Amino acid sequence: MTEDIKVDKVVDLKGMPCPMPIVKVSKGIKDVEVGQVIEAITTDPGALADFPAWAKTSGNEILKTDQQEGLIKFYIERKA
Amino acid sequence: MWALHDTFLLPTVRRHNPIFWVFLMLFHISFLLLITGHLELIGDFRIFQIAQHEVFLGKGFVGLILSISLLFFLFRRFVSPNRDLSVPEDYYLLILLFLTVFFGSQMDWARRWYDYGNLPIVEYREYLSSLLYLKPHLSSDLTSSGHSFMLVLHVFFANLFLMFFPFSQVMHSFLSLPMNKLRRG
Amino acid sequence: MDQKTRDDLLKLFQDKLNEAMKFYLxxxxRCGVCTEACHVYASMGQIKYIAAYRHEIVRRIYKKYFKRRGKIWPSVGEARELSEMALEELYEAVYSCTGCRRCxxxxxxxxxxxxxxxxxKLLLIGAHTEPEILTLLTDTSVEKGKSLELFKKGFLTGIKNLEKEVVKKWKIEAGxxxxxxxxxxxxxxxxALAGAVPAAAIFNAAGENWTLSFFEAVNFGAFVGDPxxxxxxxxxxxxxxxxLKVKEVCICECGTAFRVMKQLSGKQPFxxxxxxxxxxxxxxxGRIKVxxxxFREPITYHDPCQIARNGGIIDEPRYILNCLSDDFREMSPEPKYNWCCGGGGGLVALGEDNLDFRMKSAKVKADQAQETGAKILTTACENxxxxxxxxxxxxxxxxEVKFLSSMVADALMQ
Structure with a gap:
C-alpha cells in the first residue's frame, strides 16, 4: 500500500515534543503543491489523535497512518 | 494588611530603586503634612484648630522638601528610558504641582526667613469659608499685604491642579490600595 | 482600516474592560520602576520592551476611545487612533511578552x-492578524474535543504503545x-501532554488510583488569547x-495549563x-523512594513563571530536589524574581519563526543558569x-535539560 503513495516531501519530527510536530507539519505542507503528499515521521504518541484533528481543521487529508516500533508515519495530501 | 503595607511603604520601589524611594516617601509624607496644615483654614470645625500650623509646616522645610522632590521627579523624566515612557500629561502635572507648592511655600518662607510680615491666618480662613459658602469676599488685608501676588498664583495653580486631578493619573492616590489588594489576592 | 472593522474591534476592547482592567489602565x-523587570529589556535594551511602554500602547487606544479626556485633548496623554499601524505595534508588544509577570x-x-x-491579543484575533499557527493549534485542539469518538481509537492505540516503556521503569503486577x-x-x-511515561511510572509506584485524561493539558486558546x-x-x-467523579485533577508539566486550570476553572468539586x-x-x-x-552532578532548577510566581508552587520542587541530590543550587536568591525562560505566552509554539528573538531576549536567563555552575538544568514546564x-x-x-518528573522517575527505587 505504501508503495502506491508517491511522497513529495518527508518531514522528520522524531523526538519532538508536542506541539512541535503540528507546528512543523503545518509549515511542511505549505512547501508542496495542492495534490502532493508529504510523509511525516514522529515519535510522539499523542500524534495519533492530534494529526487527524489537525487535518480536519486545516482541511488536509491523511491518506494512511503507519505504525512501527516506536515510530508513526503519516501520509498527508495537501488539499487546500 | 499586607495590601496596606504595599500601598504606603512601597516595598517594591525600595528594593529596586532606593533613591527614588527616598524621594517618593519624602514627597508623599510632606504632601500629607501640608494637606493637614491647610485644614486649619477651615474655620467651622474646631477640631482642625487644635494644633498650630507650625507643627505641620515644619518651619518651612516641608515645602522645601516637596519642591525639591518634585524637581527630582521632573528631571528624572528627562532622562531615558523614563523620557520615552512619559507622556505630556506627566510633565504638566509635575510642573503644576511644583508651581502650586513653590508659590505656597514662598509665602511661608518669606515670613519665616526674610521677616516679611505676618501671615494673617484669620483672614485666609475667612476668605476660604466665604468661597465655600458661595459668598466670595476678599478682605482688603489680604490684597494689600505683600503676599497677595504669591497667594493669587498659589490659589490659581492649586485650582488648576484640582480641576485636572480626577482626569489624570494622580488618581493613583485612590486606586493604589484596591490595586495592591488585588495583587495580594 | 474602515469604520466597521474599527467598531468591531472596539467592541472587543469594551468587553475586556472590567473593574480590575480599568484600574490597571x-x-x-509611568514611574519606570518596572524598567529592569523585563527579561527582554534586560537582554536587548530597547525601550519598547519596558513593561510600562507595552501598557502604553494599549492605553493610548483606551484613552482615545474610552476617555473623554482623550477625545477633547488627545495629545496630552498621547492618545492614539486604532489603525493598522497601531495593530502592528500591538503585535510587537504582545508577541514579545511572555506573560511572566515579573514586572x-x-x-x-x-x-x-x-x-x-x-x-x-483579543484585538489581534479580531483583526485576523494573530499568529496563524496558534489559531490552528487551538482549532485542532477544539476539534479533537468535539469529535472525541473519532480520535479515541488513535489515542488508545498510542497509549497502548507506551505501556511497555512504563513497565520498563516500574514493574507492575499482573492484571x-x-x-x-x-x-x-x-x-x-x-x-498529560503527549507521552505520559515517567508520570505513569511514578503513579504506579505510589499505588495511586489514577486515570489518564483523554485531553492534552496545554491550552492553546490561552496562548492566542481567545477567551x-x-x-x-x-x-x-x-x-x-x-x-469520573475524581477528587483531584493533576496537571502535567505545563505552566499555562496549570494556571488556567487552577485560576480560571472556578469552584469545582475537585x-x-x-x-x-x-x-x-x-x-x-514515603509512598515513593528515590x-x-x-544524579551526582550539580543541579539547578528553573521556576516556570506560571507555576512558581503565578501559581505559588515554590517549595515543592525544592523539596523534591533535595531528596534527589545533595548539590542543588538556586538560580536566583528569591524564586519570585526568577527570570523568565523567554518562551512563555505562546512564543515557543511559534517555532523557528521567532527563534532569533527568543534566543536574544533570553540572554539573562542563559547567564543566570550558567552562573550556578550546574550541569543539570531541570524544570517543570514543557514550554x-x-x-x-x-x-x-x-x-x-x-x-543537560531535564524534566523534574523524569528525574524522579529515573531515580525511583523498586
Missing part, C-alpha cells in the same frame, strides 16, 4: 501586564494496567473530571494540583523545557 504613573512584582501598584496584553484510562471513581485524573476557546478547552477537562506538588507529597508520605546517588533546550544549544551552555 488608569493607575500607571507585576516590581510595580508599586501591582499592575498586571499580562492582563493588559490580553486586550491586545494491573500500566496506563489506566477512563476509570470511573478514580482518585486522581492526570492531564471563548480557552474556556472550551478548559471545560472539557472539568467535565471529564466531574464525570482539587487542582501540579505534578510537582503530587510528587513532593508522595515523597513526604535513589540519591542517581520552558523546549526553550531551555534551544538556549542550551544557542549559548553552548553545556548543561
Amino acid at each position: 488608569e493607575t500607571c504613573t 507585576m512584582v516590581y510595580c508599586p501598584f501591582g499592575i498586571d501586564t499580562q492582563m493588559i496584553m490580553s486586550i491586545a 494491573e494496567t500500566a496506563i489506566p484510562v477512563d476509570v470511573d471513581g478514580a482518585d486522581l485524573l492526570y492531564v 471563548t476557546k480557552t474556556k472550551l478547552i478548559l471545560d472539557r477537562i472539568v467535565d471529564e473530571a466531574k464525570r 482539587e487542582v494540583s501540579s505534578i510537582t506538588e503530587v510528587h513532593a507529597r508522595y515523597l513526604r508520605e 535513589d540519591k546517588s542517581k 520552558c523545557h523546549t526553550q531551555l533546550i534551544d538556549l542550551n544549544s544557542h549559548y553552548e551552555m553545556g548543561v
Whole structure:
C-alpha cells in the first residue's frame, strides 16, 4: 500500500515534543503543491489523535497512518 | 494588611530603586503634612484648630522638601528610558504641582526667613469659608499685604491642579490600595 | 482600516474592560520602576520592551476611545487612533511578552501586564492578524474535543504503545494496567501532554488510583488569547473530571495549563494540583523512594513563571530536589524574581519563526543558569523545557535539560 503513495516531501519530527510536530507539519505542507503528499515521521504518541484533528481543521487529508516500533508515519495530501 | 503595607511603604520601589524611594516617601509624607496644615483654614470645625500650623509646616522645610522632590521627579523624566515612557500629561502635572507648592511655600518662607510680615491666618480662613459658602469676599488685608501676588498664583495653580486631578493619573492616590489588594489576592 | 472593522474591534476592547482592567489602565504613573523587570529589556535594551511602554500602547487606544479626556485633548496623554499601524505595534508588544509577570512584582501598584496584553491579543484575533499557527493549534485542539469518538481509537492505540516503556521503569503486577484510562471513581485524573511515561511510572509506584485524561493539558486558546476557546478547552477537562467523579485533577508539566486550570476553572468539586506538588507529597508520605546517588552532578532548577510566581508552587520542587541530590543550587536568591525562560505566552509554539528573538531576549536567563555552575538544568514546564533546550544549544551552555518528573522517575527505587 505504501508503495502506491508517491511522497513529495518527508518531514522528520522524531523526538519532538508536542506541539512541535503540528507546528512543523503545518509549515511542511505549505512547501508542496495542492495534490502532493508529504510523509511525516514522529515519535510522539499523542500524534495519533492530534494529526487527524489537525487535518480536519486545516482541511488536509491523511491518506494512511503507519505504525512501527516506536515510530508513526503519516501520509498527508495537501488539499487546500 | 499586607495590601496596606504595599500601598504606603512601597516595598517594591525600595528594593529596586532606593533613591527614588527616598524621594517618593519624602514627597508623599510632606504632601500629607501640608494637606493637614491647610485644614486649619477651615474655620467651622474646631477640631482642625487644635494644633498650630507650625507643627505641620515644619518651619518651612516641608515645602522645601516637596519642591525639591518634585524637581527630582521632573528631571528624572528627562532622562531615558523614563523620557520615552512619559507622556505630556506627566510633565504638566509635575510642573503644576511644583508651581502650586513653590508659590505656597514662598509665602511661608518669606515670613519665616526674610521677616516679611505676618501671615494673617484669620483672614485666609475667612476668605476660604466665604468661597465655600458661595459668598466670595476678599478682605482688603489680604490684597494689600505683600503676599497677595504669591497667594493669587498659589490659589490659581492649586485650582488648576484640582480641576485636572480626577482626569489624570494622580488618581493613583485612590486606586493604589484596591490595586495592591488585588495583587495580594 | 474602515469604520466597521474599527467598531468591531472596539467592541472587543469594551468587553475586556472590567473593574480590575480599568484600574490597571488608569493607575500607571509611568514611574519606570518596572524598567529592569523585563527579561527582554534586560537582554536587548530597547525601550519598547519596558513593561510600562507595552501598557502604553494599549492605553493610548483606551484613552482615545474610552476617555473623554482623550477625545477633547488627545495629545496630552498621547492618545492614539486604532489603525493598522497601531495593530502592528500591538503585535510587537504582545508577541514579545511572555506573560511572566515579573514586572507585576516590581510595580508599586501591582499592575498586571499580562492582563493588559490580553486586550491586545483579543484585538489581534479580531483583526485576523494573530499568529496563524496558534489559531490552528487551538482549532485542532477544539476539534479533537468535539469529535472525541473519532480520535479515541488513535489515542488508545498510542497509549497502548507506551505501556511497555512504563513497565520498563516500574514493574507492575499482573492484571494491573500500566496506563489506566477512563476509570470511573478514580482518585486522581492526570492531564498529560503527549507521552505520559515517567508520570505513569511514578503513579504506579505510589499505588495511586489514577486515570489518564483523554485531553492534552496545554491550552492553546490561552496562548492566542481567545477567551471563548480557552474556556472550551478548559471545560472539557472539568467535565471529564466531574464525570469520573475524581477528587483531584493533576496537571502535567505545563505552566499555562496549570494556571488556567487552577485560576480560571472556578469552584469545582475537585482539587487542582501540579505534578510537582503530587510528587513532593508522595515523597513526604514515603509512598515513593528515590535513589540519591542517581544524579551526582550539580543541579539547578528553573521556576516556570506560571507555576512558581503565578501559581505559588515554590517549595515543592525544592523539596523534591533535595531528596534527589545533595548539590542543588538556586538560580536566583528569591524564586519570585526568577527570570523568565523567554518562551512563555505562546512564543515557543511559534517555532523557528521567532527563534532569533527568543534566543536574544533570553540572554539573562542563559547567564543566570550558567552562573550556578550546574550541569543539570531541570524544570517543570514543557514550554520552558523546549526553550531551555534551544538556549542550551544557542549559548553552548553545556548543561543537560531535564524534566523534574523524569528525574524522579529515573531515580525511583523498586
